[in-house]
Amino acid sequence: MINIYNPLAFLEAKNTLSLREKVGQFFMPAAFINDSEDEIQELEHLIKISGIGGLCFFHSRASAATNFEGKKKIVYNAEGLETLKKLIQRYQKAAKHPLLISIDAEWGLAMRIENTPQYPYAITLGASGDTSDLLVEVGRNIARDCREAGIHWNLAPVVDINNNPNNPVIGYRSFGEDKRNVAEKATALAKGMQAEGILTSIKHFPGHGDTATDSHLGLPVIGKSKEELYENELYPFIELIKNGADSVMVGHLSVPALTQGKTGSSSISKEIITGVLRKELGFDGVVISDALNMHSVSKLYPAKGELEWLAFDAGNDILCFAEHVKEGIETILRNTPQRRIESSFKRVWHLKEKVFSTLSKNTRPYMDESELNKKLAYECLTLFQDNSPKLDTTSEVDYHAISLGKKQDNAFFNRIAEEVGFTTISDDKDCIFKIKSNFKSAENILLALFPPKVKPQNNFDFSDAQLQWIQELIDTKNVVLYLFGNPFVLNMLNLKKAKTVVVAYQSFETFQMVAAEHFLGKFEAKGKLPVTIAR
Template sequence: MSLAARAGELFMIGFRGAAPEDVPEGFLRAEGVGGVILFARNLVSPEQARRLTDRIQSCSAGLPLLIATDQEGGIVLRLSATPWPGAMSLGAAGCTALTERVGAGIARELRAMGINMNLAPVLDVNVNPANPVIGVRSFGSDPGRVAEHGAAYIRGHQAEGVLTTAKHFPGHGDTAVDSHLALTHVPHGMERLEAVELLPFRRAIAAGVDAVMTAHVAFPAVEPEPDVPATISPAVLTGLLRERLGFDGLIITDCMEMKAIADHVGTAEGAVRAIAAGADLVLVSHREEVQREAIAAVRSAIESGRIPAQRVEEALRRVRAARERVARHGQAGDPAVVGGPDHRALAAEAAAAAITAVGNLDDVLPVRPERTLLLAVDPAPVVEVEEREPTGSPVLRAAAELAPGMRAAGVRREPGPGEVERLVAESAEADLVVVATYLAQRFPGQVALVRALVAAGRRVLLVPQRGPYDLLAVPGVAGAVVMYEDHRLAAEAALRCLLGQAPAPGRLPVALSQ
């Protein structure tokens, strides 16, 4: 086949549907697509996932296709049979051996479902408390901590034969804009980039990470042309990642339908420019008409010489090498391991190890359930990368099981003045008010509630359900018991800490500064 005819091999595509008949077999076969990405919309159960991936693999006559998903843990779990902890939980637990075990557990489950590539770990160093899309997906704000835990996570996957992907290169941690929605910039010079953003990627490369995912973020210190995101920058992908960092593995783009690309250069043109810049595999996650347009654009660019033949051959070689590694790992495991007791016990161990006490709580804990009022904000997804349905606060459910004598009430994410006034009045007889906040920095009503309680003379203890940054928004509280994701296991661990039944062994993995 000509190089142009093989353009489809340089693409990873997504589709809608969870049944085997929903697989776009004709498209996969006709274009010779190199990989498929699966989302929560595709994954219902372990057994269903295995049937789906078997059907996908039947579309390849030769090497197995790359089948990937974002099974990061925490707030990004495409299948949550096991409520795996996220990166910031593992950073708070502070034990790389635990991170490696969790990484192995996640990989074991993926392999059992026929998924051979994880689009994780996240190696962004979350130094910006206002970051809307990374946050608790990061191991923390210390580059060394992120590097150590990222390498451990990779080792766990390697032991189970699942490919890993370090993302989002060169670093999405110091941004205040979600690249799903708009283009953003990291303005720092190379000295700072080397010390912070690039350190975890260097360590991941040394650990043998299989792939690196690009960020749709502009880095003017590396790419001098204005508003050119890393994904389509030769200076970033070839000059920095290939030549300066010495990475010879697979470079995969973040989804090219994200607005940071689609609204600036367009998905099809972006695909051409990404491959020309040094990317090997282009991710187009959603719409088949856009996927076809992008493949056609790349094919045309190969035929015209806009993408040089040598660049295409390099990309094809790396995609093929990744698929060969998948083939060497052999058959998938048993779907019955997914969500099994050993994995749930490991997830519970990690959740308990992450719970973090902030402030001197010796005279606050344990709480007296009969003298405590619990106000728990209902969490819900707030960024596009999450694929979860709102299910109410797990803190309320945990309290009902573990402290049935505690008065408790749900709170809207953005309580209005009337709700604030009512809740303050209801707290009059409580010795302590526990407020389980949820991204309070983004929802001023939560801040107003806590401030009103403090102003009324109430003693307030926070239980942030999604990381410690809420503490920056609400001064004057007695302290906090921090969760890092709104999963049931984390909530149960936090309640046990409040009740004096378990310690809070975690340590803050981020610097809390304004």
């Protein structure tokens, strides 16, 4: 095995790989933090016999990324980070050539691993104004956490434009609906990660925002013209490529305007990868497929190795979540000219050289996670609606504070209660019918909504009874509403009679405390909603 911290040995190693070993470098199967010992040993064996180039880490085989969301129980692992570090060491030890370790850490390792730092979702950051410096710091902090765990490649940022409120998989992962805002925020985040020696990947080319289909489960169709795509969806990709994107991830999307009217996934389309991305946009870096296990493509190609070959032949250099490594290697070797293999190998090995032949040296301290999140909370908090007269926040007003949705330690109410007296109640303790009877005579309502889910399916998991009662409160009381979640929740309500509506976006304690300061009149909201909500 090559010592990954010996730059000379690593640089010289590329001249020793056989053609078969070079093809092995294109494969990046999944690794799971919560695997059993038998499953770990099976992956170690695959690493040894197939000479794969890297691994992409996921939480468990029951996660959304493995198409089993809601079908299998996801087990909480308080020791997930330590488990991840140990597994990376084991898998690196099994490899002849250093593995490139990747993960989806769009808002930090917390996207995949419990008890790790979490930063705001992209949709939250999209609400901030000119905060490039803060977003660079977010990128630096995420990169540090990745590097300390043994990860080299963060498959982020998302540069999809959030222009479909019913998007089941992108939504909150996008910086918003404005192409320039998306490009600026993503550029700053990527700049921070790259400054700390972590590779980035912009995704999901050519744009996954305007669809209501989850590509984990079905193939979304983007029906826009080529001119429309270049004007909007492709804009952030073009800008980040100009700014030195390390790699581009191609999504599983059908985009007929870019394929002469043909249907089929962009992830296996020569017209889109080799034609648009390589030739028209001039991108010569690494192209990585979106996870090849996703049902939008995997169900269409049951023959082992066929999908891997099609993805490579279309122009992908790295095959993420490849499920049939041995068969894929054989199929690529059988069907591919050597010059094509060599060109992809050159790009992949260059990416590895970028990581392994240099050691990142931090030259300045990192911003504390809590302090950084606090600064972001102040910048992002958004006053969506403010109908006069405002509710009085003095102790003379008889307030009734209601919390609905996800069970939550309510730092928001606790902070306000230090200065304003009110009665509090939440639906995780009392049924709605009991709450309604107790609140019949109440006039002034402070309503805190904590959506059970960040994704829009099943009304964010609010029950029909909850939504009906929320609407009844808005229509009949003086309601000040604070939303600690996805702003698209507001599309489910008629807000015309609400006195005040504020979007705090996150339910972090820090964001709740900042929201409380806003309610108490200690600062004015500066955020701007990054997506359109019907009023």
